[in-house]
Amino acid sequence: MWNVSGVRPLAPLGAALLAACAGNGAGLDANGQPIGAGGAPPPPLTADFKSIQDDILTPICTHCHSGAAAPEGLELDAAHSYALLVGVPSNEDPGRLRVKPGSPDASYLVLKLEGSPGIVGAQMPFGAPALPRATIDVVRQWITNGAPPAATGSTAAVGSAAVASPDSTSFAVTAISPRDHSRLSGPPRQIVVAFSHEVDASLLNETTLRLEIVAADGAPPVALSARLAEGNPSVVLLTPQRALGPGGYRLILRGSGGGLADVNAQSLDVDYRSEFTVQGAP
Amino acid sequence: MSARLAPLACFSLAFGWLLAAASAHAEPYLALTQGAKCSQCHVNPTGGGLRNAFGDVFAQTQLPARHIDTGTDIWAGQIARFLALGGDLRFDGSVQHVPHTRTLDGFQMQQTRVYLAASVIPDRLLVYVDEQVAPGGALNREAWGMLWSADHSWYLKGGQMYLPFGLRLQDQTALVRQASGISMATPDQGVEVGWLKGHWDGQLAVSNGTAGGAATTSGKQTSAQLAFVEPSWRLGAAVNYNGAAAEGSRRAAGVFGGLKTGPVVWLGEADLIDDRSLGNGGVKMLATLAEGDWALARGHNLKITAEYLDPNRRVPHDQQTRWSLLYELTPVQFVQLRAGVRYSDGIPQLASEHTRLYFLELHGFF
Numbered sequence: 001m002w003n004v005s006g007v008r009p010l011a012p013l014g015a016a017l018l019a020a021c022a023g024n025g026a027g028l029d030a031n032g033q034p035i036g037a038g039g040a041p042p043p044p045l046t047a048d049f050k051s052i053q054d055d056i057l058t059p060i061c062t063h064c065h066s067g068a069a070a071p072e073g074l075e076l077d078a079a080h081s082y083a084l085l086v087g088v089p090s091n092e093d094p095g096r097l098r099v100k101p102g103s104p105d106a107s108y109l110v111l112k113l114e115g116s117p118g119i120v121g122a123q124m125p126f127g128a129p130a131l132p133r134a135t136i137d138v139v140r141q142w143i144t145n146g147a148p149p150a151a152t153g154s155t156a157a158v159g160s161a162a163v164a165s166p167d168s169t170s171f172a173v174t175a176i177s178p179r180d181h182s183r184l185s186g187p188p189r190q191i192v193v194a195f196s197h198e199v200d201a202s203l204l205n206e207t208t209l210r211l212e213i214v215a216a217d218g219a220p221p222v223a224l225s226a227r228l229a230e231g232n233p234s235v236v237l238l239t240p241q242r243a244l245g246p247g248g249y250r251l252i253l254r255g256s257g258g259g260l261a262d263v264n265a266q267s268l269d270v271d272y273r274s275e276f277t278v279q280g281a282p
Numbered sequence: 283m284s285a286r287l288a289p290l291a292c293f294s295l296a297f298g299w300l301l302a303a304a305s306a307h308a309e310p311y312l313a314l315t316q317g318a319k320c321s322q323c324h325v326n327p328t329g330g331g332l333r334n335a336f337g338d339v340f341a342q343t344q345l346p347a348r349h350i351d352t353g354t355d356i357w358a359g360q361i362a363r364f365l366a367l368g369g370d371l372r373f374d375g376s377v378q379h380v381p382h383t384r385t386l387d388g389f390q391m392q393q394t395r396v397y398l399a400a401s402v403i404p405d406r407l408l409v410y411v412d413e414q415v416a417p418g419g420a421l422n423r424e425a426w427g428m429l430w431s432a433d434h435s436w437y438l439k440g441g442q443m444y445l446p447f448g449l450r451l452q453d454q455t456a457l458v459r460q461a462s463g464i465s466m467a468t469p470d471q472g473v474e475v476g477w478l479k480g481h482w483d484g485q486l487a488v489s490n491g492t493a494g495g496a497a498t499t500s501g502k503q504t505s506a507q508l509a510f511v512e513p514s515w516r517l518g519a520a521v522n523y524n525g526a527a528a529e530g531s532r533r534a535a536g537v538f539g540g541l542k543t544g545p546v547v548w549l550g551e552a553d554l555i556d557d558r559s560l561g562n563g564g565v566k567m568l569a570t571l572a573e574g575d576w577a578l579a580r581g582h583n584l585k586i587t588a589e590y591l592d593p594n595r596r597v598p599h600d601q602q603t604r605w606s607l608l609y610e611l612t613p614v615q616f617v618q619l620r621a622g623v624r625y626s627d628g629i630p631q632l633a634s635e636h637t638r639l640y641f642l643e644l645h646g647f648f
Contacts, residue, residue, distance in 0.1 A: 021590055023601040025629030032632050034597055104634060105378055105386050115454065115467040117372070117392040118417050123467055126492075130463045132557055132565060133602075134593035140634040144383060 032137070047141035049082060050150035056135065057081050060125050068182040073192075074098070075177065083175045083194030085109060086147050087229030088237065091189055092120035101147040101231035104140035113139065147231060171266040172196050173253065180274040187244040187278050190237055191224075191251060197262035198233040208260050209238060214248030214275065222249070250275045310449045311547045311575040311585075314540040316340075317513030319483050320450065325366070325399050327437060327476050328485060329450040330466055331412045331424065332368040332397035335359060341647065342615040347581025350614050357616075357648060364404070368397040369648055376641035381633040391417045392643070406430050423469055439474040445505040446474070446485035447520045448538045448551050449571070457589040457604055458551050461569035462534045464522060470503060483518075484508040491526025501525030514542045530558030549573040566595040583610040585622075602628040602635050618645040 029035050029046075045055045057065075057076045065076040072091040074084055086099045090108040100106045108119070113136050115123030123130060142148075175194040178184055191211070204226040211222040222240050229235035238251075253260055255268030310329070313320055320329030323337030333341060335358045342356065343349060359366040372392040379385045394416040400409045412424035426441025444450070447464040459465035472489025484507065491503030503526055509518030517539040524532040536553035551571045558564040569591045576584045587606040594600060608622035620643040628635025 021601060022603045022627040022635075023599040023629045025631050026599045028597070028600060028629055028631060032600055032629050102383060103386070104383075105380070114460075115465075117454075117467075118390055120417070121421065130460070130468060132555075132567065132593060133457065133460050133591060134565070134567075134600075137593075137632060137634055141632055144380070144633055 032134070032141075045135060045138050047138050047145060048151065049142060049148065052139060052142055053078050053081060053150065056131070056139070060131075064126060068179045073177045073184075073188060075179075080175045080177065080194075082149050083229075083232070083235050084177055084192055086149075087232035087235060088192055089190065093118075094189060097230060099143055099147050102144065104143040107143050110136065110140055110143065169266075170196065171260075171262045171268060173268070173272050176251075176274050178276040181276070183277045183279055185279055187240070188276075190239045192229075193236045193238065193251075193253065195234045195236070195260075195262065197264070197266065199228060199236055200261050200263050200265070201228050201233075203258075203260050204228075204236060207258070208254045209236075210252045210254070211238070211240065212250045212252065214250050244278050246278050248275060248277045309452055310540065310549055311573070311583075312345075314516065314542050314547045314549070315575075315577065317511075317542070319478065319511050321478060321483075325408060325410060326424075326444075327478060327483075328444065328446050330444060331395075332366060332399050332410065333359065334366075338368075338648070345581065346612045346615045346617075347579070348614055359648075364401045366397075366399045366401070369646075370395045371646040372643055374641050374643035376639060378640075379638040381636050383633065393417070395423065405434075406432070423466065435477065435479045437476045437478075439476065440472075442469050442471045443474060443487070443489075444469050445487055445489065445503070445522070446507045447505050447522050447534070448507070448518075448536045448553060449549060451571075453587075453606075456571055456587075457591040457602070458536070458553050458569045458571045461555050461567050461591055461593075462522065462536065462553050463524075463532070463555075464505070464534070472503070481511050482508070483511055491524040501531070509538075516540050530564070532557045545577045547575045547577075549575075565593070568592040568595060581612045583612075584608070585610060600629055602626065616646060616648050618647070619643070620645060 025032070027035055045051050058078060061076040064071055065074050067075065070076070074091070075081070076084070084098070086101065088098050090096050090098050093108055096106065096108040096111070098108050104110045111119050112124040113131055115130060125131065172195065173193060174196050175192075177192040178188055206221075206224070209224055209226050211224055213219045213222065222242065222244065225239045225241060227237055229237055251274045253268065253272040255270045255272060259268050259271070261267040310320075313322065313329070316322065319327075321327040323333055323340060324330060325332045325334050338358045339356065359368050361367045371394045373389070374392055375387075375389045377385060377387040393414055395412060395414045398411045398413075401407070402409055406429065408428045408430075410424065410426055410428065411422070414421040414423055422442065424441070424443050426439050426443045428437050428439040430437045444466050445464050445468075447462055448458060450466070451459060453459070454465045454467045470489035470491065472487055474485055474487035477484040485505070487505045489503045489505070491501060501524070503522065503524040505520070505522045507518055507520035509516055518537070520536045520538065522534040532555070534553055534555045536551055538549075538551035540550070541548045549571070550573070553569045555567040555569070556564060557567065569589070571587065571589050573585065573587045578584055585606070585608040587604075589604040589606075591602045591604075592600070593602065603626070605625045605627075606622060608620055610618060610620045612618045620641075622641055622643075624637070624639040626635060626637040
């Protein structure tokens with residue numbers, strides 16, 4: 001019989017010693033990266049969206065998630081990523097937001113990166129090794145911090161490659177998904193429209209937002225529900241109230257004359273139109 | 283103590299503490315309790331997934347605290363002369379707390395998986411599918427064909443498969459599985475040659491290195507492991523090289539083993555990873571795991587796990603640890619209840635490294 005009574009007092013001591021093996025964080029900044037330039041060069045990744053865009057999304061994710069045919073309509077280039085991630089429901093799991101500000105464990109992006117059992121489809125990045133734990137932890141920390149946009153313009157939802165090229169003060173559409181003139185293999189669950197400024201939610205109604213069926217003159221527009229993305233008030237989420245059948249659709253955002261405006265009452269000035277086609281079964 | 287020696291000291295402490303803490307006293311531990319290889323109970327020689335007839339009978343007669351007598355109707359997986367069926371269901375309720383964030387609690391279907399194997403040439407050629415059917419849509423985990431040599435000392439496998447590297451743990455979130463990037467959540471498409479002779483158990487696999495996705499570069503992933511299995515202990519080593527990433531390669535090497543001391547089984551693994559796939563100059567990681575499983579009585583198992591991760595060996599003071607304490611009760615055949623707590627610790631700056639997870643899981647299997 002294995003006599004263990006003599007070593008029992010060692011257990012708490014061992015536990016205490018091992019617990020001390022977690023890093024104390026000395027010499028590291030709020031993102032767990034080395035402070036200053038001494039010693040080895042610090043890794044480039046930090047818990048801000050510009051770093052996440054430049055070090056993860058652009059070099060890794062945009063291999064697939066870019067262009068009109070991006071999987072799940074999720075374009076992760078600098079012009080679209082923030083608008084399509086933060087506060088936007090996942091296509092695969094509509095009950096979860098891709099990024100839920102403040103809640104990394106409830107963010108589908110994190111679940112996909114970690115390959116959590118509850119995800120639909122494969123772990124990301126698809127077709128590549130899983131990201132290191134430390135890299136995912138930085139994404140988690142950015143979300144825990146509220147998932148703020150990039151401090152400088154290059155990676156914000158209103159990026160330079162957006163639909164419009166507004167100056168810094170005008171209110172304009174900067175990104176849209178599905179893209180203008182895109183062809184979809186199936187009906188979109190939602191239409192995501194990003195603006196350059198925070199949108200006045202009180203102006204979201206059936207007059208300012210219309211989804212028409214192309215080549216169906218006289219047909220009533222498709223009913224939409226509209227709301228701002230959680231934690232990302234410059235993005236409007238439009239959900240068709242019925243599945244869109246095969247055919248062409250035109251989204252019209254009314255600008256002038258009581259149209260959409262930002263919270264400072266700057267209007268779109270002109271109507272904005274975007275079209276997409278839902279393809280039928282082959 | 284130098285920074286270079288600190289991780290090894292931590293691992294030694296962890297393993298040493300587990301050896302000393304018998305009072306606190308994947309299922310690789312089950313293989314160790316029997317002194318057997320994975321292939322003793324699973325149709326996959328590297329473990330996991332569908333159980334063979336021996337595994338099914340073992341699960342009904344040796345695992346549960348009480349065996350409900352079914353007379354001569356014993357489930358052995360056979361649904362037809364050449365077809366075998368199996369499955370796993372894991373459903374849990376959990377509470378997760380991260381400092382400065384709202385506590386999350388809820389029920390979740392972790393996974394339901396169905397296994398199907400066709401012995402198209404009995405004892406020689408097997409076609410196998412492992413399909414996750416919930417939650418969400420169906421997701422293929424494994425799908426391969428395997429040809430055995432006549433004496434079952436060699437096999438050739440081709441298709442989508444889990445890669446051989448280290449302990450095939452049930453917990454896919456274990457730090458050694460996350461850091462190495464090789465787990466049952468990251469099957470890959472390729473071929474594998476296996477060698478099982480006497481005490482030796484070895485595999486060599488060449489795959490796309492894309493975690494099941496289509497090949498995007500000409501680079502490939504090579505995985506190899508070799509283990510020596512004795513009735514009361516085992517020791518193995520594994521290496522992996524993935525040259526498929528566009529930005530650079532990823533290499534990993536590990537040692538793993540186990541020891542049976544009376545009612546307690548010990549498992550350990552230590553992996554070194556050199557990840558240059560992110561194109562950021564490379565990150566060298568060290569991940570370790572030490573696990574103790576104490577069979578309190580038939581159907582009752584107490585599991586304690588100590589894990590360590592140095593996510594960047596060039597950066598001091600950034601290490602993470604994770605402790606798990608689980609009680610596993612198998613009251614009757616095919617049903618297991620698992621209650622546990624996981625305690626993660628890391629640097630004070632990152633709240634996400636200080637997660638507390640409490641869970642109760644229902645695990646059904648056949």
